[in-house]
Amino acid sequence: MDQELRERIEREAEKHALMNAVKHGGEADVGAIMGPLMGENPEFRPHGDEIPGVAGGVIARVNDLTPEERRDRLAELAPELLAELEADDEEDDRVLPDLPNAEEYEEIRMRCAPNPNGPWHLGHGRMPAVIGTYKELYDGWFLVRFDDTDPETKRPDLEAYDDILEDIEYLGFEPDETMKASDRLETYYEHARELIEKGGAYTCSCPGEEFSELKNDGRPCPHRDKDAGTTLEEFEAMIDGEYESGEMVLRVRTDIEHKNPALRDWVAFRLIDTPHPREEAAEYRCWPMLDFQSGVDDHLKGITHIIRGIDLQDSAKRQRFVYEYFGWEYPEVVHWGHIQTDEYDVALSTSTIGELIRKGELDGWDDPRAPTLQSVRRRGIEGEAVTEAMVELGTSTSNVDLAMSSVYAKNRERVDDGATRRFLVRDGVEYPLTGDHPETAEPPVHPDHEDRGTRHIPAGEAALIEPVDVPDHGERVWLKGLGCFRHERDTLEYTGDDIEAVREGGVDVIHWVPADESVPVRLRTMDGDVEGRAEPGFVESEVDEVVQFERIGFARVDRVAGRAAAGTSGSDPRDEGEKSESVAYFAHP
Template sequence: MGKTSTKQKIAATELNAIIRKCAIINAMQYGKAVSSAVMGPVVQMAKENNLPITDIKKDVDLMVKNINKMTKTDLEGAYAPFKTEVEQKKLKKAKETALPNMILEGVTKGNFIGRIPPEPSGYLHVGHAKQAILNAEFAKIYAGQVNLFIDDTNPDKEKQEYVDSIIRDIKWLGINYTKIYYASDNVEVVYAYARKLIEKGKAYVCMCEQAEIKERRVSGADCKHKGQSISENNVLFEDMVNKKFKEGKAILRYKGDMNSQNAVMRDPVLVRIIEAPHYRQGNKYRAWPLYDLSTPILDSLNGVTDIIRSKEFAMREELGQTLLNELGLRVPRMHQEARLNIRGNVTQKRVITKLVTDKVIDGWDDPRLMTLMALKRRGVRPNAIWAFVLKFGMSRNDGTVGLEMLMAENKKIIEPMAKHLFFVKDPRPLEIVNLTQKIVKLKLNPNSDKDHREYTVGSKLYISEDDAVKLKVGSIVRLKDLVDVKILNVSEQGLVGETIDQEIDKKDNIIQWVSSENMQKCKMLVPNTLVNNKGEVLPNSLTIWVGFVESYVNNLKEHEIIQFERVGYVILDKKDSLQFIFISK
C-alpha cells in the first residue's frame, strides 16, 4: 500500500512538472498561456513518460492561471532551462517539414536576389501573397534580398491607386524589400535592347491586322513582313517610338519559329502601341514593351538571381531565356511553384470588377474576398498568411484548399490576446423575478484575472433567440458567470424565470446574456462561401446578424479583434455604427 502511494506521489509530482513546463513554454510563445493550447502537449508528454492522466484540466487551469501572473522577468527566468530544448525541437521540426519544400536548386547562401513583380492593374490577393512570401522567406534562408518590381507597361489597365495599394499590402505582410523599381522608368533601356535584336536580325516590325496574325499563328505561315531588311525594321521601329503609327497599326515581333510546338515562340509580340496616357509617364511613350521583353531584361540588369513563378507560365520561360541569350545578358535561375487556390472564392480581376459593378459585393475589401485588403479587414493577421503559405512551401502540385486552413493559423495568433464579451443574436427578453440589482464583475479573458468589466445588473436581461427557442417551462439554464435560472413562463413577449440558490446537478445549457441596463445594439457581417464550383455567386454568401452586445464595447478600438463567447472571433469594423465582421469560430 505504501509503495503504491509513493509511486502515485512521484507520478503526480512529475505530471505537475510537465504541466508547469508546457504552460511556461506556451506563455513565452504567445504572451499568455492558454489552457486549451497547453493541454495537448501535456497529454503527449505524460504518455511518453508513462504517467497516468485521468482528470488534469483543473491542474492545467490552475497552473496557467499562476504562470500568467508572472512578471516578464520571472517568466523568462522560468523559461531559461527549457530554451535550448525548445529551439532544438523547433529546428528539427523545420528541417523535417519546411526545408524539403523550401529548397531552391542551385542556390547557395549569399547568392539569392528575388523580386516581387506585381502589375498595378488591380489589388493583391492571397495568390500574390504566396509568391511575395516565398521570395521573402528564401531571402532569409539564403541570406539574400528581395526587391519590389512594379511591372507597369500597360497604360490601359494601370493606376497609381493600385501601386499605392501594392506597396501598402507588401509592407502590411511584413516584407522589407531592398529597393523598388518600375518597368515604365526603364522604357528607354528596353528600347536599346529591342534595337539590338533588330540589328541582329532577330526582330521585325509587323503591320498586319490582328485577324491575320492570329490566322498565321495557327497555320504556321510566316508574316509577310518577316523578310524586311534590318534597315527597314530600324526605320519602322523608330516610327513606332516617335508616335508615327496609330494604335494597332504596328508591333515589334521576335523572329521565332511559326511551327514551334511552343506556341509562345511563334513570333511573339515584344512592343505594341498604346495611345492611352500612362499613370506615371503621362504621354511620354506610345510604344510600350510587353512583359516578355521588358521583365527578363530588367531582371537581369537588376541582379535578380532567382525567379519564382507559377508553373502556368512555364511555356514563357523559353522565350525569356532565348531573348537574354540573344542579348548577351545573364539568365536567372527559374523555379516553378503551384497556384494557391482557395475553395469557393474568386481572384480574377475581371470577375471581381463585375461583382463590384453589379453591387453583388461591397468592394475590393468585401470580407468574402481573398484580396489582402479584404483579409485585413476581416481580421486575418499577416503572420497567419505567412504560416499558411509556408505549409505548402515550393509544392508543384496544384490543389484547392479550404479557407479553414488559413483561419486555423489565424486563430493561433488572435486567441491568446482577444478580449471576451457577450453578444446575443436576435435578442429575446428574460425577466428574472427574484433577481435584485447587483454589481457583476466579469473577466475580459477567462485565462487571466488581470482585467475585468463591471456592470450593475437588474432583473431585465436579454438572451439569444437561438437559446430561447430551446427553453420551456421548467428548464434550468446557467447564465454564464451570473446565476442559475429556472424558467417559469415562455411567451411571445419573452421569458420569465427565477434564480435557484441550491446546487444544480444538471443544467440544460450555459448561455451568454446582456443586461438591459448595459447594452448596445450592433450588427455583424458573417461572410460565407462566395461562389460554387461553377463560379456562380451563392445567395447566402453574406449573412447579417443583429443583436445586443454589452456596453464595454464602447471601450474597444476600431479594428480591435475580440471573441464573442459561444459565437466566435470578430473584428470591430466600424465603431460609429458598431458593425462587426465575423472572423472564425
C-alpha cells in the same frame, strides 16, 4: 434532440475541446471547435443551433481539468490526435523546399512583379509571402516591380500601387527596392535596338489573323528577312507614333518551325493608342509585351530565381531566345500551380471583384464577403497568419487550396492571448430575471489571465439571450458570470445552484446581456450584417482592438459610438450614417 444524439455530440465535442486546449496550451473555446466538429460530423448540422449550448457544458468540464489531465484524457479518447499533435511539435519549421542551385549564387535575388490593375485578392498574397520568406531564409534581396506596361487591357489603377505595397507590408515584408516598368520605356527601347542590330528582331505589319495562319503552318511572314537598317527605321517610327495601333509590331526572331507555335516569332512591342494613366508615362504609345519587358528587367536587376505559375512555362521559353541573343544567363525558375480558397462565393479575380463593387453587390475591396487582403485585414486577421498559411502550401506544381480554417487557426494563436472577452447577443429574446440573483456579473476579462481581472456587467431586471439558448420550460441554464436560472412562466428564475450544476447536471452555459444597459453593435460577417447587443463594457473597446465575443468568435472593433478606425477605406456606404452605432468585423471562430 434525443439523448443518444446529445451523447454523441458531447463525446465529439469533448474530443475537439481537448485537442484545442492541448494544442494551444490554454482553455478550450466553443467558437474554436465548432468548425472541425461540424466538418467531421455533417449529421450534426441540422442541429447547429443547439450544439453550442451542448458543447458549452462539455467545454466547461474540460477547462476545469489540469493540463496534464487534459492530455491524459485526450490520449484515452483519441490517441491518434495526440500523436498528430506531438508529431507537429517535432516538425521542422522550414516548410519551403531549397531553391535550386542556391549555393551557386553570392546573393539570392528575387522579385515580385504585380500588375497594379487593382487591389490584391488573397491569391496574390502567395507570391510576396513565399518570396519574403525565402529572402529571410537566404538573407537575400527582394524587388517589387510593377509590370504596368499594358495601359489598355490590364489598365493600371493609380491607387493600386500604394495599395499593393501596403498589402506587402501587412504580410510582414519590406522590399529592398520598388520600381515601375512604365518608368523604364527608354531602357526597353535601347535593348530592342540592340536586339535588332543583332538580327534578333524585325518589324511586321501582317494583320493578326494572317500572321497566325502563317505561324501555325510554320511558314515565315514576308517581313522576316527584312534588314536591320529598315527594321530600326520602322521601330523608330513606332516609337514616334507614326503608325496606328495594330498597324506594326516588333517581333523576336525565333524558330518559325518550333514544335510549339506559341514560341514562333513572338511580339516584343506593339502600339497602344490608350494613354497610360500615369502622367509620367502618358506620352508613350509603343509598349513592350510582358515577356520582353520582364526578361530585360530580370537580367538588369540580377534576379537569380523566379517563381511563376505553371501556366507561364512558355514565358521562360520565349525569354530564353532574347537571353541567347544577348549572351545572358537565364535565372533559375520555380513553377507552381494555381491557388484557390474556400469559404468565398466570389472568385479570386481582380476584374470579377471590381465588377461586383461597381454593381453595388460588394461595398468595397474590404467588404468581409470579398476574398481580398484588404478584407481579411479589416476583419482583424494578422498578415503573418496569412503568410504562414501561404508558405505551408509550398511550391508544388499541383493546384493548391488555401483553407481559411488554416489562416484562422494561425491567427487564433496570435490574437487569443490578448483578446478581451465580451458578450454579444444576436436577435436577442428578453426574459425578466427573478429571484435573489447577484446584482452584477463578474466574468473574467480573459479566462487564462486572472491578473487582468473581471468585467462588471449589471444584471438589471431582464436579460437578452439568443433564441437557440432559450431552455425548455422547467429546465435550467447558466448565465455565464451570473449564475443558474430556471425557465419558469416566461421568466428566468434564479436557483442559487453552484457550478456543479454545469459540471454534473448537464446545465448549458450561455452568454447574455442586460436588456436595459446593453449597447447596439452591427457585426459585419461573410454572410452579411448581423444586428446584436453587447455588454455595456464594449464601449470601452479601442478601435482596431480584437475582442472575442464568447461562443461566437473573434472580431475586430471597427467603430465604437463614433470612433472609426483611422486608415480604413471608407468603402462601407453606411459609414456615413448613424455614428452612434458600434461596428465590429467578424474574423473567425
